[in-house]
Amino acid sequence: MTDLNQLKQNVIDIGRWVDSHHWCPATSGNLSARIDQQRILITVSGQAKGSLTADSLMEVGAEGKPYAAEQRPSAETLLHTLIYGHIPGARYVIHTHSVYGTVFSRVIWNGEIRFKNYEMQKAFAGVTSHEQEIVVPVYGNNQDMVALARQVNEYLAAGPQCPAFILAGHGVYTWGGSVAEAKRHSEALEFLLECEYKSCLLLK
Numbered sequence: 001m002t003d004l005n006q007l008k009q010n011v012i013d014i015g016r017w018v019d020s021h022h023w024c025p026a027t028s029g030n031l032s033a034r035i036d037q038q039r040i041l042i043t044v045s046g047q048a049k050g051s052l053t054a055d056s057l058m059e060v061g062a063e064g065k066p067y068a069a070e071q072r073p074s075a076e077t078l079l080h081t082l083i084y085g086h087i088p089g090a091r092y093v094i095h096t097h098s099v100y101g102t103v104f105s106r107v108i109w110n111g112e113i114r115f116k117n118y119e120m121q122k123a124f125a126g127v128t129s130h131e132q133e134i135v136v137p138v139y140g141n142n143q144d145m146v147a148l149a150r151q152v153n154e155y156l157a158a159g160p161q162c163p164a165f166i167l168a169g170h171g172v173y174t175w176g177g178s179v180a181e182a183k184r185h186s187e188a189l190e191f192l193l194e195c196e197y198k199s200c201l202l203l204k
């Protein structure tokens with residue numbers, strides 16, 4: 001049985017961490033944690049991630065519906081619930097609107113980003129060599145969350161090789177089985193995106 005207060009504190013701490021990297025500016029992005037098979041804890045819409053409190057978090061069911069009618073979950077709650085639904089080991093989801101997550105994906109609208117020959121790839125669970133190619137899909141951004149979820153659903157159902165996907169010109173989703181793993185995956189992807197972006201500039 002997960003201690004709900006500890007779970008809340010973990011999400012609050014992740015919020016401070018993403019804020020310290022400026023990965024969720026202007027109340028953007030959202031963070032969540034799995035409570036159990038039926039419920040997740042997620043940031044309420046419009047919360048500054050660097051100053052979250054227990055009141056900035058709410059419980060939603062597996063379908064993304066709030067338990068308390070007066071609370072409004074993030075518009076992207078559906079994507080979080082999809083991740084938890086398809087990935088049994090996912091305990092925390094981190095969604096950032098970082099500069100590199102946003103800008104690099106603007107040139108790949110519906111497609112994928114491939115990473116190879118980066119030592120950092122080994123930060124992803126199950127990756128043991130820089131020679132292993134990592135493929136992260138990029139989906140065209142869409143304000144219609146149901147339409148977006150339909151695309152992401154297929155990828156998640158197939159069992160992703162890398163715990164991540166990107167929304168073009170929007171941001172990055174990563175997840176992990178613990179706070180440490182989710183943060184490691186998030187930080188590794190941000191690092192790789194920045195490297196790819198700078199490599200493109202060098203190769204111009």
Ligand SMILES: [Zn+2]
Pocket residue numbers: 028029030076095096097170171
């Ligand atoms: Zn977003």
